Amino acid sequence: MDFEYDDEQQALRDAVRGLLTKAYGDFEKRRTATRGERAYDPDVWRQLAEMGVLGLPFAEADGGMGAGPLEVGIVAEELGRVLAPEPFLTAVVLAGGAVAAAGTDAQRAALLEPLAAGESLLAWAHDEPGHGYTSSASATKASQEGDGWMLTGTKEPVVSGEHADVLVVTAALPDGPSTGSGGAGTGLFTVAADAAGLTRTGYPTHDGGRAALITFDGTPAEALGEGADATAVVERVLDQARVAAAAEALGLISEALSATRDYLTSRKQFGVTLNTFQALTFRASDMYVDLELTRSLVLWAAMVLDAGSPEEASVAASRAALQVATAGKRVGQEAIQLHGGIGVTAEYSVGHRLSRLRALEAQLGDARLHTARLAGRVASYGEVDPLP
Numbered sequence: 001m002d003f004e005y006d007d008e009q010q011a012l013r014d015a016v017r018g019l020l021t022k023a024y025g026d027f028e029k030r031r032t033a034t035r036g037e038r039a040y041d042p043d044v045w046r047q048l049a050e051m052g053v054l055g056l057p058f059a060e061a062d063g064g065m066g067a068g069p070l071e072v073g074i075v076a077e078e079l080g081r082v083l084a085p086e087p088f089l090t091a092v093v094l095a096g097g098a099v100a101a102a103g104t105d106a107q108r109a110a111l112l113e114p115l116a117a118g119e120s121l122l123a124w125a126h127d128e129p130g131h132g133y134t135s136s137a138s139a140t141k142a143s144q145e146g147d148g149w150m151l152t153g154t155k156e157p158v159v160s161g162e163h164a165d166v167l168v169v170t171a172a173l174p175d176g177p178s179t180g181s182g183g184a185g186t187g188l189f190t191v192a193a194d195a196a197g198l199t200r201t202g203y204p205t206h207d208g209g210r211a212a213l214i215t216f217d218g219t220p221a222e223a224l225g226e227g228a229d230a231t232a233v234v235e236r237v238l239d240q241a242r243v244a245a246a247a248e249a250l251g252l253i254s255e256a257l258s259a260t261r262d263y264l265t266s267r268k269q270f271g272v273t274l275n276t277f278q279a280l281t282f283r284a285s286d287m288y289v290d291l292e293l294t295r296s297l298v299l300w301a302a303m304v305l306d307a308g309s310p311e312e313a314s315v316a317a318s319r320a321a322l323q324v325a326t327a328g329k330r331v332g333q334e335a336i337q338l339h340g341g342i343g344v345t346a347e348y349s350v351g352h353r354l355s356r357l358r359a360l361e362a363q364l365g366d367a368r369l370h371t372a373r374l375a376g377r378v379a380s381y382g383e384v385d386p387l388p
Contacts, residue, residue: 003299005074012071016078019047024082027349033085034208038163040085046118054092055116058100063113069240069302073247080251083352085208087123089360090159091115093244095122095168097237102188102224111166111190123164125155125191125214126234133365135235136186140216142171149189149223151216159363161212162202167191169221170234185229189221196220207359208352236310238364239317243305245360246298246320249328252353253294256335257287259350263339280338287334290327297323315377318370325367328357 005013023044024030033041048054057072058064065071072093079088092115099111099122114120128139140153151171161167173185191198197219202212224230264275264284275281297320304316332354336343343350361367 003296005070009071009074013074013078015051016048016053016075017081019044019051020078020082020084023047024084027083030083030085030208030349038160039204039208039210040087044084045086048086048088049116049118052116053088054118055112057092058096058108058112058116062100062108063116064100069243069305070299072240072244073298073302076244076247077251077254080248080356081255083208083252083255083349083356087121087160087209089241089244089248090124091122091164093241094124094126094237095166097240098124098168098188098230098233099190099224101233101237102230104225107190107222107224114165120165121160121163123158123161123167123212125158125161125167125169127155127157127363129154129156133369135231135238137170137172140169140171142173142187142189142221144174144227149187149221149227151189151191151219151221153216155214155216157205157211158214159205159209159211161214162200162210165193167193167198167214168224169216170230171221173227173229186231186234187227188224188230188233190224191216191219191221205359207356209359232310235314239310239313240305242317242321242364243298243301245364246294246301246317246324249324249357249360250291250294250298252357253291253324253328253331256331256350256353257284257291260284260287260335260338274338283334283338287331290331294323294327315374318365318373321361321365322367322370322374324357325361325370328354328361332357 023041033039052065053075055064056067056075060066075088079086096112096115099108103111111120111122115122126137128137131139140151140155143150143152151169153171155169158167167190169189169191170186171189173187197217199215200212202210205211261284264280265273267274301316301320305313308316335350336354339348339350342348345351
């Protein structure tokens with residue numbers, strides 16, 4: 001399996017890295033952006049749009065670039081490398097991905113082209129308080145009123161939900177095909193920011209972003225597509241986001257190791273640099289092993305997502321997410337400890353990288369979830385290859 005980028009992919013990486021390094025290469029610029037009203041820099045978002053990054057995964061007919069999971073992963077990794085706070089994962093991969101997969105021609109034109117141009121922000125409203133990690137919705141209900149739909153319920157956390165122009169919402173259908181678990185199915189809907197009965201309460205998150213508690217009280221909504229059960233679409237979009245989040249985590253882990261290596265080779269104790277002490281070097285070496293294992297799994301998962309079946313993609317997404325959950329926690333904690341006291345200060349970036357790693361894990365499923373998903377499939381395998 002070839003893990004090398006081709007010329008176009010390398011050019012994309014170089015272009016995105018150049019833009020983001022200029023924007024957030026100085027960590028103070030990131031701190032300034034996260035203090036703003038939106039918790040990201042609208043100018044950087046606009047520049048990403050001008051570069052074509054916000055339309056990367058969408059078809060050219062929908063105003064996008066027609067790129068695949070590998071290219072999305074390249075962008076996500078570069079965002080993670082500089083801890084960029086822009087909502088690429090939620091607005092483009094999750095909300096935009098759902099519209100691209102389930103929307104009609106008219107809906108894709110109305111929603112994806114403005115998103116790709118940076119003129120409109122979409123938010124993914126799927127998580128529900130106390131509902132855990134699932135591809136279905138239960139606390140938010142959809143009801144049909146004539147030719148239209150109404151939503152009632154609560155969604156939280158909704159990243160960028162406070163400032164989004166359109167919410168892409170999952171809701172339990174009153175009637176429809178069974179999901180296999182006895183439910184009526186989960187539909188996908190869009191809700192305008194100024195819709196009646198919509199309440200948005202924003203708050204800061206521990207990783208420097210902003211999220212919102214969204215409540216619907218008989219709120220008018222438009223069904224994406226035919227308004228039928230979209231559970232399979234939601235599962236597919238969540239798996240795509242898990243692989244993109246793993247790529248962002250790869251960038252976070254890579255820079256955490258780089259900062260630790262620089263610190264160990266420059267900070268002196270007892271007249272020598274810290275890398276002179278073998279025990280510390282061994283710990284940094286273990287971080288490097290975690291990084292390379294993560295890189296291989298993330299690239300492999302993106303390739304499977306691009307060419308494999310939905311079931312194969314689901315397995316690959318869980319394997320990548322599980323690796324990121326374990327390696328990210330280990331590398332993040334080691335980076336903080338090897339930096340000593342400055343590693344826990346708000347002024348230094350290392351602690352913020354661990355915070356973002358934990359936020360990604362909390363958003364799309366933790367190690368326990370993905371271990372359970374993978375364990376649940378073991379019985380379906382024809383045979384298990386013995387260890388040599």
